Amino acid sequence: MWIDPSRPAARALVTHGHADHARSGHGAVWATPETLAIMALRYGTEMGTPVPYGEGFEHGGVKISFHPAGHVLGSAQILLEHAGERVVVTGDYKRRFDPTCTPFEPVACDVLITEATFGLPVFTHPPIEDEIAKLLAARAANVDGCIVVGAYALGKAQRVIAELRRAGYDAPIYIHGAMQKMCDLYAAHNVPLGELIMATGLAKSELKGAIVIAPPSALNDRWAQRLPEPITAMASGWMRVRQRARQRNVELPLVISDHADWTELTDTLLELRPSETWITHGRTDALGRWCELHQLKARALDLVGREDEDEG
């Protein structure tokens, strides 16, 4: 039994639908119904056993249950219980409000296997309202052009759209073709996104004053050259560091992340106080150092094939 295996496995527990966690080709899959729906959308008809939040099953004497992680639609932490010992794998998570998914629930445990994508004290994600306000102000100041926002097709794109709606922006939002099916899937799961229009194929004049959401790979691509005087924005936690934004030719950095920032990571450890913490995915060294300073037992869990800077 594997959790988020990077190669096809006979039995896989999958925390959420991002491609580096949910691969295709496993034998049996257990995941939340939403994650299974996302995998089916991405990989075709994939079989799996749905496990709703708070529910579980037994396998080989271990009780396995799924709990909300607040990262993207369907994202889960996995709790393993055996002989009175409780191990929680957070998967990717965040603690902030997100209108597109069920909020994180802290799960008491003896061993916590935590992500650390933004595990450096320089990463504090600002309130999302401020970042959405920046986006709306840039749009208002650029009515003859458009703003193209780079956002991952699963999770980030829908969150940015939902937050724009929450801020009262009710004009149509234009999306890259690669995002349509995922947005439809969110809408079908009771995440209203308002009116969305495919940007691909539209004339420049139709996109004046528009907000266009596209996958980051499209920003520096020929696709973006058909937009009217676009300002390139990017919604990512990495935008907190100026040179990261510059290296990607971003003109309007929006610090919006679906991962826990440094404060969320450390507050969660203080709240749960596991007797042991394993750190994976990201800056294991800095979060390990913080645990040492706070007398929490921790060690780094290096995963094959992951360098320091995974996309976030």
Next chain:
Amino acid sequence: MQTFAALIDGLIYTRSRDLKIRLIADYLRITPDPDRGWALAALAGTLNIATVKSAAIRAMAEERFDPMLFRMSRDYVGDTAETVALMWPDKSGGDVAPTVSEVIDLLNSTSRARAPVVLAELMDRLDANGRYALLKLATGGMRVGISARLAKTAFGQAFGVSVDDVEEVWHALRPPYAELFAWGEGRTERPDPADSAFFRPFMLAHPLEDGSVHLDEFVAEWKWDGIRIQIASTGGETRLFSRGGDEVTGSFPEIAAAFNAIGVVDGELLVRGDVQGGEAASFNALQQRLGRKNVTAAMQAEYPVFVRLYDILFDGVEDVRSQPWTARRDRLERFTANLDPVRFDVSAVIDARDFDHLAEIRAAAREAAIEGVMLKRRDSSYLAGRKVGLWYKWKREPLVADCVMMYAQRGSGKRSSYYSDYTFGCWTEDGNLLPVGKAYSGFSDEELKWLDRFVRNNTVARFGPVREVEKSLVLEVAFDAVHESKRHKSGVAMRFPRISRLRRDKPAEEADTISALRAMFD
């Protein structure tokens, strides 16, 4: 401070030069004095707050943050000021953000010892972007991709005056440039600093790419490998300026003392060597005299300096810059005849029949202090900056050596997070590698990505931010010269090393030896 911080961030994220100019110009028009003058100084690199050095910022950080967490963060971000600004706890809640001039006044009126406390109090009143701008302002190193020239161009655009007019008086004025703004807004005449010795912008040359020029139109001179210097004297006061307009009088007091004339001249500062009959020594010798604030008599005697003059800008109080080179050359020769020949001479014109003959002479030149040849249009006025078609520099071919990458470090600024600084070595006689230099440039963005991946995949040891790599990659390194050096274990030091090619095809054992480098000594 918030408007200034927004300007800085706008400049960082804006790629277009025209948009950058517009951002600065808008700021200069709407911001009141003296804030805008301090901001202009910060952008042009003329703001110097003596009480705050970057060491003070590191000290402030180490006092508050765990040193290991700080180092890891600094290593990732690639910029100390930004790291501190981001790690600093946000307390700015309801506080009123300080203005730029309040910041400057507070920091200027404190002591170096108390400055970290004052700075910390200011940090607490700002948000993350404000803190970043504050630290950049306080240390003077903005690094926002703005040259002094661009800042002056923006000033010109803001107020509809020519940038050359701004340049002409710029170095006679001091931050916060109240007179400059008064003139820009049409409230006063252009400031007239005629009675002080100040810097005038240098005329600069373009590299002579593949073309050639006709020697009827162009005159050829040697290009000397020292430091370009301007001497300005009103009779009462004599000052020396380096290329960027920084005053260096204190480093070379004997030159200022010997200059017994009124005028402004342009030349190359060199150390007189004991080789080649008292000719100029290599740049290596001059380095002993650079960056020293106080010069002992022993230093002056051991490394005697002189100035080889190229041009004259003011003959007495007369501005001769609009005259053709030929007329200025006559004046320069007459002017120099009255100066102490131990300290001043005129750079000789190369007597060549035609361009091919000149190429032969250039190829045969072996003196250490010759960097190449200058070609100047005979009818050219002395114009500020780099004007097309008037002056060319034609450098000597660089030397190259095949070296092996040994260590790598992450870069700063736009290369932060990439392993972009490489230490490379050559072989000793007994088959060991010793470092011979370090290079940060010469490769394309694509090659940088490849090199970065090579470093990550071939790391054999880590020493703090430095990674030692598998000794398997050969780098072809180009450099202008190589000298004896006591500071390096290998005993050699390169001048201007840069990566000229990645030799992925070449086995490391076939890289060059240190004795091969020694054979290239001047």
